[in-house]
Amino acid sequence: MLNFLLRRLIGLIPVLSIVLVIAFSLVRLIPGDPAVTLLGPGATSEQIAALRAQLHLDRPVALQFTDYLAGLAHGDLGLSLKSGEPVLREILARLPATIELSVLAVLVAIVIGIPLGVLSAVKANTLFDHILRVVSLMGVSMPAFLLALVLQLVFATHLGWLPVSGRLDAYVSVEPVTGFIILDSLIAGNPAAALSGIAHLVLPVTVLALFLAATLARFVRNTMLEVMGEDFIRTATAKGLYRHQVVLKHGLLNSLMPALTVIGLKFAEMLGGAILTETVFSWPGIGRYMFEAIKNRDYPVIQGTTLVFALLFVTTSIVVDLLYGVLDPRIRRRMD
DSSP states (O other): OHHHHHHHHHHHHHHHHHHHHHHHHHHTTSSSOHHHHHHOTTOOHHHHHHHHHHTTTTSOHHHHHHHHHHHHHTTOOOBOTTTOSBHHHHHHHHHHHHHHHHHHHHHHHHHHHHHHHHHHHHTTTSHHHHHHHHHHHHHHHSOHHHHHHHHIIIIIIISOOSOSSSSSOTTOOOOOSSSOHHHHHHHTTOHHHHHHHHHHHHHHHHHHHHHHHHHHHHHHHHHHHHHTTSHHHHHHHHTTOOHHHIIIIIIIHHHHHHHHHHHHHHHHHHHHHOHHHHHHTTOOSHHHHHHHHHHHTOHHHHHHHHHHHHHHHHHHHHHHHHHHHHHOHHHHHHHO
């Protein structure tokens, strides 16, 4: 398995190199001048030229790319054109918020989606199955921003049960240690901050979890139906095993391997693609950070966040492959 891990890590180099070149090229093909965006429409041509020189935007693109590669070699993703702060520092400051949101959403989706998928397979073609299939289809079809706005309107605006945005109430503060609000609140012994953090997590976690839960329910149902028709299931039934033993021990366990792929890929998408959810809920994660960078034409931030998203995605893919080896001895032998 160690050899497999080394091969996959070496394979990251060309993938990330291609992502880097594409990101660097695409941001410079976007119409407009970031110097004009930063200074505003009232800036003079001398001010624009001075800022372009300060940001090295007047240099040839090839030299800009060379400078960027040299910075990457030293762990430097550049400075944000908007804030002037190091991009890597700002990404690391926002990454815990995105991880906290994504991990909780995945856990909630697993708790909801897998049991519903199993029940739907066991009760295939019944009224429960038909209702669940319709609901799950609606879940994967509804746009995330629309569901987010509906939940805000109902539970925050009309009912007033939950906060509409942010990570903490305005009157609550907690000293950042790990960057994870709930964990930092527990470390500080501040239950009020922990409760506030949990309340702010409910709506965005619900939005992300419902989509994954709907996908998992549909996927587990279809996989379970295929597995339950295999010969080893009939053999297990003929041996006199109880129905729940056949379903859970033989059916579900053999269905979890494909489901692991869906969970891993969706988790990677949440880490890099929860832009709309973070923006609607004003969640200070890297998705919203990238959205603001695109609006402001902040080249270094766009390049840095794109590279981080790609790294998170391929890392998640490697972890999923390693979990395959842990769960299935046949795959583990092929990895050796």
